Amino acid sequence: MSAKVSVICLCFNHEKxxxxxxNSVLAQTYPxxxxxxxxxxxxxxxxxxxxxxxxxxxxNIxxxxxxxxxxxxxxxxxALELTNADYIIDLAADDILLPDRVEEGVKNMELNPKLAINFTNANYIDEEGEYMKSHYSINKKGNATVHVPHGNLFHHILARYFICSPTMMYRASFFKEIGxxxxxxxxxxxxxxxxxxxxxxxxxxxxILVEKRVLNASMSTKQYKRxxxxxxxxLKICKKAAEMIQDKIEKRALLKRIAYEAKQAFVYKRFLIFIAFIKLGVKIILQK
Known part of the structure; x- marks a missing residue:
């Protein structure tokens, strides 16, 4: 029996x-x-x-x-409660799945039942759909020219942003398992x-299997502003992460993230949050 895939398309003022x-979902090469x-x-x-x-x-939409x-x-x-799919994609209503995104994701994840997420490269497009850049730089064959970590990624994700979120396909059972x-x-x-x-x-x-649209009014462009x-x-996520770290590598990764977020808070004059990040960093440093 073929794996079932559901794309949950979230819309908020995306009439355009x-x-x-x-259309990009209905155009998938995989049902x-x-x-x-x-x-x-x-x-x-x-x-x-x-x-x-x-x-x-x-x-049936x-x-x-x-x-x-x-x-x-x-x-x-x-929306997740409405489906019994094996795999899930969270698609913002201003982004686009290229035709074989789902097929390639299923093919990859069916090889290893322990995989929680499959992610890909993406193109960034502007409000009019014009190409801006790729998430990972590519060569003439379309392959990334940088090393993209995969496998056990906890400390990598702690330290820095490198996965383009709209490209992710989740294994639904694991997604539901963690709430x-x-x-x-x-x-x-x-x-x-x-x-x-x-x-x-x-x-x-x-x-490159997804196109992520960059809008002036999007959450990501305003994330640090008042x-x-x-x-x-x-800050809440970093506090949760502090309870999850298990070794010195993960501790250093979390402190790197906290330092970055504290810097952004300071630059954008979010001083109370800046102080909160500094306090959290000190607390983690003092932990044995």
Whole structure:
């Protein structure tokens, strides 16, 4: 029996892009279930989604509409309850899956039942869909010119950002085993990767299989600025990580991350959070 794959497409004020995102799922070379979630958009996203579903009435597209904004983590967890898929992809409604993303992911993960995540290279595109750069630089054959760690990645993920989150395919059973996304956080990927990599290996497919859109209004472009609560969430994740580290290598990796986040907090004049990161770093240094 073939593995079942579900793509959960999360939409929040993405009326301009949501149709293209949904098209990219239906265009997959591997049969893929589509679940579209709208997190109380204030634009015409809901109408766009409903019209799309009507136009594709021959395909079973599940939808979930929230009347009040609940955030990415809760919205995704709620959609996860609607599927019994073996593998899951979290697709933001402004990003695009290239046609064989799912097929390549299933092929890779079926080789090793211990893998929690398969990730790939990606292209960054602008608001109009124009190419900006690749996540990992590539040669003429399309292969990464840098070493991309894979396997047991806990200390690598602790130390620095290097996995392009939209490229990740999750093994659903492992994802559910650890409780899904932490709904107390403003964003999900760093925490989720840490908790999964603590227990399971990740694999890397050296191909560009996703297009990640860079928007001026996106969370990632505002993560350190006042008004964003992502730094607070990063501090919470680092505190959780402090309870997970097991050796000196992991301790150094966490301190490297804390130093980086503290620097960003200082640069953006988030001084209370800066002090909190410094205190956490000192506490970890003094731990035996």
């Amino acid at each position: 892009y949501v149709e293209e995102a949904m 893929t279930e589509l679940i579209v979630v709208d997190d109380a958009s204030s634009d015409n996203s809901v109408r766009k989604i409903n019209d799309y579903v009507k136009q594709h009435s021959n395909i 599940q939808t979930l509409f929230f009347e009040k904004n609940v955030g990415n983590c809760k919205a995704f967890n709620s 899904g996304y932490d709904e107390n956080l403003a964003y999900e990927d760093f925490d989720l990767m840490l908790r999964l990599s603590r227990k399971y290996p990740f694999s890397y497919t050296d191909r 008004g964003s609560n992502q730094l607070e969430s990063t």
